[in-house]
Amino acid sequence: MSYAIDTLEHMFEYKQVSPASAxxxxxxxxxxxxxxxxxxxxxxxxxxxxxxxxxxxxxxxxxxxSSTLIPTHPAIASLLPGGGLQQGSVYSVDSSAMLLMTLLAAPSAAGSWCAVVGVPEFGIEAAQRFGVNLERLVLVPHPGDQWLAVTAAIADVVDVVVARPPTRASDSAVARLASRLRQRKSTLLMVGSWPQSEAMVSLGESQWHGIGNGHGHLAAREVTVTVTSKSAGRPRSARIWLPDASEQIRSYSVAESGPAQLTVLPQQVSA
The missing domain is CATH 1.20.890 (cAMP-dependent Protein Kinase, Chain A)
Incomplete structure (x- = not known):
């Protein structure tokens, strides 16, 4: 592991990034x-x-x-500034596996390489069902205490990176990583809050469907997705299926509303 990290750091030259662009x-x-x-x-x-x-x-x-936007799912893209994920930017994302897979599916299907760092429970079979191309997916489940260097090195060659920080990074480390992302035009989806994020993508009230009067099974979930960005005056929200009964991600229609069956509070959402 130590040799691999040394190699990644050498390739990345992480601490030699010049801050002179300002x-x-x-x-x-x-x-x-x-x-x-x-x-x-x-x-x-x-x-x-x-x-x-x-x-x-x-x-x-x-x-x-004016760098190119990376496409993402239309149900979420309409909430994002510019209608997609901005190259070279960081987005804070709620800790939801389904939400992460939904954000990764469109870039992956369009040919982008994706990586997931520090999320060992990320399920590749579920990701494949959501549309993530496993042939262009890099997994680093346990980066250890070198997670920031590993994330930066992978962002050097991968289009979209998901990372979950185990510890708080220093201001200088955050600035170096942001500079590297802008240089390489890589997009970082950081699980949890992160300084200098372009936007925060969060989940609100979650309602499951499929449970009847003491019988049945969980078949679909509708959630409120909210995007809070620096460029928008107020947060943007939309109700979406994550997923619906046919395992598809799509916008929720008011015509589909029915009696509530099982409501999960936002802090309980992790799927």
Whole structure:
């Protein structure tokens, strides 16, 4: 295990990531204005320089933020900023195996490589039924105390990574990981809360169907999925089947509403 970690850290060069990108935008903008004036343009007033700088930086930021979205299930994508998972971003996700598999299924089916780090109970048979391609799935059930280095190294070569942190990471480690994700355009689904998350995907009230008057079996579950993001003014919620009686994930229709059978409080949800 130690040799494997050393190899991953060498490939990743985790602690050698430069944080200089934050200052490069303003420096480039200043060089742009200096070149503009030196090339014969009229000398700019202070207000004009500010306006030019703001315009230049906005253009640079828009190019950075316009990276390709990774598709995910339509029932959840409609709640996410931009309608999908942003490359190079981190999303905090509730500890629900079904929710994680639902988020992974569409990218996996589209050809993306996925990885799951530090979630030993993640069931590959269930994941396959949800649509995850096992041929493009990497599992690291027990990364140990090197979980952050392992997660960062795998994000270097995998499109979507699920990770569950066993301990709280330092602010500097969080910043280095965020920088690496932006460089490699990898998306991280962090189980539980995580600093600098693009959005939080959480489960609300969960209601199971299938239990009658003392008989039957659990056949379907409807849940409330809520996405809280930095860019949206208020949380977005939707009721979805996770799954329905035919093991499909889809939006819940009001026409399907019926008598409540078994309600599970949010803190009890783990499936």
């Amino acid at each position: 200052s490069s935008a303003s420096a480039t903008a200043e060089e742009f204005l200096a070149g503009r004036e030196a090339s014969g343009g009229a000398t700019l007033t202070a207000a004009e320089r500010v306006a030019e700088l703001q315009s230049r930086i906005s253009q640079m930021q828009s190019r950075t933020l």
